[in-house]
Amino acid sequence: MTRFGLGRSLFWTIAAIFLLTTVVGTLLQALVASAVLQPLEAREAKARAELAASAVAGAIAAAPSPPRGAELDSLLERQRESVRPAWIVFRGTDGTIASAPAGRFIALEGSRGDSSSSATGRQDARGRFEIIARRAVTRGPTVIGEVQVMRRNWSRGAMGIVGSRNSILLFPIAIIASAFAGLVLVRLLVRRLHAMEILAARVAEGDLTVRLTDRSGDEIGRLAEQLNRMTERLAVARSQIEATELERRQLFADITHELATPLTSIRGYAETMLDPGVPVSQEERTQYVRGLLDESRRMDLLIRDLFDLARLEAGAPLSRVRLDWAALCRNTIERFEPRFRRAGLSLSWNQSAHEAWIEADGHRMEQVLENLLVNALRYVPEGGAVQVELTPESGERFGLTVRDNGPGIPAEELPLVFKRFYRGAGSSGGTATDQGGSGLGLAIVREIVERHGGTVRARGNTPRGLAITVELPGRGPETKERAS
Template sequence: MKGFGRGRSLFWTIAAIFLLTTVVGTLLQVLVATAVLQPLEAREARARAELAASAVAGAIATGHSLPRGADLDSLLERHREAVRPAWIVFRGSDGSVASAPPWRFIAHALADRSGRDSSSFPPARPDPRGPLEVVARRGVMRGPTVLGEVQVVRRTRPRGAMGIVGSQNSILLFPIAIVVSAFGGLVLVRLLVRRLRAMELLATRVAEGDLTVRLADRSGDEIGRLAQQLNRMTERLAVARAQIEATELERRQLFADITHELATPLT
């Protein structure tokens, strides 16, 4: 902006205030999310997972035969709607694993978590999306026979500020905050700088002796009220100078009259 190079500018102060407000607001959001929203979300997710696991386990246990293939996939997918985006997994007593949605590496991941031998599975790479967490499990039994176990599995997110700041979407948080703060400061300064420069011009012209200059700001806000006070001050200075000039003129006229009388002989 033109004129920013002349001394300090309000642009940087206002932009810093915008940035500070953005950062403080973000930290408050993180605090609320950590202390309130995340525990509530985890509690609700666990309750829904328990209900879904119980429903699937009950459906399998009360069936005439152990569902396989498409029937099992359909059963899991039907109850998965209540626990999205988690997986519903059925681990049969024979070692078979089915999940909704289908994921061929789910057996390996669960084998690693349960401590069972996972040598029959290919090595799993670390998943950048986070580790798996079993939020609910229900055993499936038909009489004394154990048919398997139903598990509800979801990815765990880091808790607290690191979980929010460390996410991929938050990488752009601070650059965007800086850009938005600079833009907001620029807009605000553009709205104020014309009025402030008018005051600067008035002060300069008054200092040069021009008391006829006035500000046309009638907004009524803080800057507008200051402009009105400056106008009143300038008017009073003009009146005071006019009075001084009139007094000086009268003094000179008096001296001229006295000099004339002294120079004129008495008749």
């Protein structure tokens, strides 16, 4: 069963880590600001304030007459920029107050209704203002007032940490914006990983047609490409296994069928002979016993051939030696000549290669030619001609061709002749003395030839008949010298 979307998503883990990092980073940033930047800023502001206060105090002291009203305001206004965002204030001993920005401080003081107490201490009663610089103003021996630089007191609470109102607003916005960007990024990654999860689940369920469409060349894209390639290869491997399995089943069915056919005949003969109700003459009895023998011989041959083929396919060792293929063919043909003569067939040997040195298992190479000659004996009707020819081929190879003028095989069936259990339509024909075979002879031929690094092919003979050519690599001259 596929389980998508269940279990913990990587999205939430990454998102949580991201948010935590953002919050911790922001707090650290604020702490650094309050521990390092703010004191530096305060020191600088104090220095500027003291300079401004001294300048104003000096100007008032040096004036020909104590400045008042607009004159005093413009004096204070001139220092305003250098003390921003603080205020610069003049408090006269006679109770006059002047400030820059114009009247702002006076207005604030007025709204509190307690100007005298706030103006004299370093901080007002509620800690709202802080005096960061002050200078007494004297004219001659008389103190006529004091210049003060004041600012709002930010040093307590959260405002003290972050330093300014702007920063307070920017921090949450920065946190939200970066968290949002991070979440979008994580979401994209998680979606691509999720597609891979789906692919893996489908493959686990046996669906090998599924593919990922992630074409980006980054790490995840490359992983997707590898997964696609892996799935493709799995699909190919599975189809190969299925084809092998099908072939195996077909083979078992063929073997069962091939064994069952002679067994049925044997049982039929035996039952007929044992049935007291069926009168059997001596002649019929002999015929049945001959039938029994033929069928059991056929079974024996079939089992031997099957065993032989299985051994070859399983890689049974070959005893390969350097041998003259031409001499080997000549001997085999001599052995078969009497059988061909009895069957009313002509057998000719054409040897254009005087010697044909190959490295092969002599017994197996004999078996190859025997199988081809037995086929000719079996399928070429009386009066037919069979030619065996050994020729040098290109690339230091030799070709052995057995051709006849028998019924041949239809062109469309030629590719099938080397398959196990293939029997053509004419396989039951042939000479009167021989029966049809089990369709293993040419399969054995192909297996032996391929084990020797050679090839075998069948083609039609002109004007009629079949030609089968076996090609084997010759043994190189330098090897020949060493071996001889």
